[in-house]
Amino acid sequence: MVYMVIFKYIPMYGVRIAFMDYLPGMKADRIKWVGMKHFISFWESIYFKRVVFNTLSITVPSLIVGTAIPILLAILFHQSTSKMLKGLGQNLTYLPHFISTVVFVTMINLFLSKEGVINSFLAFMGFEKIQFLAKANLFSSIYVITGVWKSMGWNSIMYYASLTSVNPELYEAASIDGASKMQKIRYIDIPSILPVVIVMLILSTGHLMDLGYERVYLMQNSLNISKSEVISTFVYKRGIVNMKYSFSAAVGLFNSVINLFLLIGANTLARKVSEESLW
Numbered sequence: 001m002v003y004m005v006i007f008k009y010i011p012m013y014g015v016r017i018a019f020m021d022y023l024p025g026m027k028a029d030r031i032k033w034v035g036m037k038h039f040i041s042f043w044e045s046i047y048f049k050r051v052v053f054n055t056l057s058i059t060v061p062s063l064i065v066g067t068a069i070p071i072l073l074a075i076l077f078h079q080s081t082s083k084m085l086k087g088l089g090q091n092l093t094y095l096p097h098f099i100s101t102v103v104f105v106t107m108i109n110l111f112l113s114k115e116g117v118i119n120s121f122l123a124f125m126g127f128e129k130i131q132f133l134a135k136a137n138l139f140s141s142i143y144v145i146t147g148v149w150k151s152m153g154w155n156s157i158m159y160y161a162s163l164t165s166v167n168p169e170l171y172e173a174a175s176i177d178g179a180s181k182m183q184k185i186r187y188i189d190i191p192s193i194l195p196v197v198i199v200m201l202i203l204s205t206g207h208l209m210d211l212g213y214e215r216v217y218l219m220q221n222s223l224n225i226s227k228s229e230v231i232s233t234f235v236y237k238r239g240i241v242n243m244k245y246s247f248s249a250a251v252g253l254f255n256s257v258i259n260l261f262l263l264i265g266a267n268t269l270a271r272k273v274s275e276e277s278l279w
Contacts, residue, residue: 018249038250047234054140055230058216059208061144067201069152074159075189079181093153105218108146109133133219136227143219143228158200162193198276206263209255231255 018039021032042048073093080086096104111117112132119129132138166188174184213232220228231251239248263278271277 015249015253017246018253020246022246022249023243024245034246038247039254041247042251042254047229050226051229051231051234054227055209055211055232057140057227058143058230059211061140062147063201063204063208065144066148066151066155067197067204069148070156071159071193071197073152073156074163074193075185077156077160078163078189079185090153093156095153096150097154099150101214102218104146104150105215108142108219112142131223133221134223136224139219139224139227143216147215158196159193162196163189166192194274195276198270198274199278202263202266202270202278205266206259208262209258 019033019035021034021037077086077090080089099107113119114129114131118132123129132142170188171184174188179187209231211230211232213230213236216228216230217233217236220233235248235251238244239251267277267279
């Protein structure tokens with residue numbers, strides 16, 4: 001509660017600078033209110049469509065793949081009969097979550113460099129080496145795949161916890177009835193975790209316009225910028241670096257409003273098609 005008040009509610013007072021021409025240190029009586037000027041500036045920018053499209057081309061696949069893979073991983077761990085293999089698999093998949101962004105991107109650059117592991121394997125198989133991060137059309141795929149790799153183990157914990165709470169008698173009854181493993185997964189495992197999946201999808205949809213700039217910015221270069229320039233990096237360069245704080249606040253508020261509508265829409269849809277929703 002204290003965290004929410006200090007870091008979420010109190011900073012909301014600063015939202016007003018989105019409607020001002022604000023500069024740090026400026027006296028209150030000299031601050032000019034400009035209404036929707038900064039919002040219109042963003043919407044009319046030649047970069048608006050591109051950065052929004054680039055953002056969604058990463059967040060939408062990340063939402064889909066980043067939900068499906070952890071679910072499959074949780075089911076795989078739950079179905080495993082070997083405690084040693086299960087423990088090893090969990091440790092290996094959880095580990096990337098704890099790697100810092102800078103170190104993680106450094107690893108990606110090493111793996112995908114011309115002399116990296118991936119290109120060495122391609123050369124060994126007789127294929128031509130690829131400059132992965134120099135190809136703009138590959139950027140979103142690389143970002144999504146590496147992002148899923150980093151988070152899949154950690155994100156599977158909640159689904160795995162739901163599976164472990166399933167009554168073992170259900171599996172015993174299914175075995176007596178002659179159900180196969182796939183049938184147990186389909187009729188016991190998936191329905192058991194479905195409420196958690198729906199709630200997580202709703203929450204993730206509420207962040208569809210949010211894409212942290214750190215990893216994108218570190219993976220970005222002049223050759224892939226046409227596909228790697230997303231809302232967060234655009235705001236960082238235009239707003240923070242160039243000290244256009246009001247512009248940054250306006251774009252941030254725009255993102256928050258869109259995310260709010262997406263959250264409400266996802267919750268409404270979930271309530272109509274299932275019995276699960278946030279409210």
